[in-house]
Amino acid sequence: MEAQSLLSQFPSNSTKPLLQTPRESFSVNFSKSQKLDSLKTRYCVKLASQRVRAEKRLVCRNSVGRDVLSPQEEEDSLIRVQRKKLAVFVSGGGSNFRSIHEAAVRGSVYGCGGAEHARNNGIPVIVFPKTSNVPEGLSSTDLVAALRRYEVDFILLAGYLKLIPVELIRAYQRSILNIHPSLLPAFGGKGYYGMKVHRAVIASGARYSGPTIHFVDEHYDTGRILAQRVVPVLANDTAEELAARVLHEEHRLYVEVTEALCEDRIVWREDGVPIIRSRENPKEYC
Numbered sequence: 001m002e003a004q005s006l007l008s009q010f011p012s013n014s015t016k017p018l019l020q021t022p023r024e025s026f027s028v029n030f031s032k033s034q035k036l037d038s039l040k041t042r043y044c045v046k047l048a049s050q051r052v053r054a055e056k057r058l059v060c061r062n063s064v065g066r067d068v069l070s071p072q073e074e075e076d077s078l079i080r081v082q083r084k085k086l087a088v089f090v091s092g093g094g095s096n097f098r099s100i101h102e103a104a105v106r107g108s109v110y111g112c113g114g115a116e117h118a119r120n121n122g123i124p125v126i127v128f129p130k131t132s133n134v135p136e137g138l139s140s141t142d143l144v145a146a147l148r149r150y151e152v153d154f155i156l157l158a159g160y161l162k163l164i165p166v167e168l169i170r171a172y173q174r175s176i177l178n179i180h181p182s183l184l185p186a187f188g189g190k191g192y193y194g195m196k197v198h199r200a201v202i203a204s205g206a207r208y209s210g211p212t213i214h215f216v217d218e219h220y221d222t223g224r225i226l227a228q229r230v231v232p233v234l235a236n237d238t239a240e241e242l243a244a245r246v247l248h249e250e251h252r253l254y255v256e257v258t259e260a261l262c263e264d265r266i267v268w269r270e271d272g273v274p275i276i277r278s279r280e281n282p283k284e285y286c
């Protein structure tokens with residue numbers, strides 16, 4: 001498959017390519033029929049960010065101590081925050097990618113199912129890495145160089161099923177997030193992906209589950225936890241019913257986290273735990 005470019009158009013005014021990988025390497029994975037049915041093509045999609053809402057500088061306290069600004073003060077208090085460029089690594093349907101992209105189109109995320117969704121929205125794709133089936137692909141080293149060249153700030157794994165190599169981890173320290181469909185550290189690690197996670201949760205008798213978003217380190221699902229949401233596990237739940245309940249929360253949580261990421265509202269505690277500062281009140285944390 002020839003290299004094409006894949007990038008959000010808001011407000012990027014230059015089309016920069018993104019990456020596509022075949023099965024045996026990493027990056028974004030879209031199930032796509034190929035001449036070799038088992039071959040899965042993977043892509044990395046990149047979303048450019050936009051001007052983001054920043055913290056209010058001037059505040060007037062009302063009777064309940066809430067920050068109140070006049071429309072003019074609201075406008076005046078907006079500070080431009082550094083725009084963010086995001087690369088999204090996706091396996092399977094890419095529903096989390098689509099949620100994030102749709103939020104970006106709505107304007108709530110400032111900062112891309114799979115390749116088709118990306119292409120249908122004018123987001124360009126690059127082939128990665130070089131293999132016998134995909135000779136035009138990039139090497140892992142080239143992946144890092146390409147991400148740097150396109151000034152990618154953050155990488156979002158969203159249903160992605162391959163281990164991110166340490167080369168990329170080192171190049172993007174504290175800048176790669178992953179969403180996992182259980183309350184880590186429970187039901188995580190090698191072998192825990194997709195429906196396998198939900199089946200294990202139900203078999204365990206756990207009464208609660210939910211998505212976890214964490215920073216990515218060199219092992220599966222052991223990076224610092226950033227955000228979680230809890231959903232009930234019902235006594236007669238099938239794995240599919242639980243998966244749907246968790247996925248619904250995933251879509252909401254990943255959009256909220258991506259908004260915080262693009263608004264520089266993720267801070268690191270002294271003990272190394274990342275936390276999200278409230279958009280409404282910088283003194284509060286989510």
Ligand SMILES: Nc1nc2c(c(=O)[nH]1)N[C@@H](CN(C=O)c1ccc(C(=O)N[C@@H](CCC(=O)O)C(=O)O)cc1)CN2
Pocket residue numbers: 157159160161162163164165178179180181189190191192193216217218219220221222223
């Ligand atoms: N360096 C990291 N890479 C990745 C992480 C991570 O935390 N650190 N998270 C995974 C996503 N993930 C869970 O959230 C996950 C994905 C896949 C597996 C797994 O066991 N995969 C199988 C292969 C599956 C396949 O190719 O179809 C395996 O490695 O045997 C566990 C957890 C993304 N990358």
Ligand SMILES: NCC(=O)N[C@@H]1O[C@H](COP(=O)([O-])[O-])[C@@H](O)[C@H]1O
Pocket residue numbers: 090091092093094095096097158159160161179180181192193194197247250
């Ligand atoms: N361990 C990784 C893992 O299991 N990821 C899970 O894959 C599903 C499909 O995501 P998608 O619809 O965004 O492609 C999602 O539930 C995601 O949490």
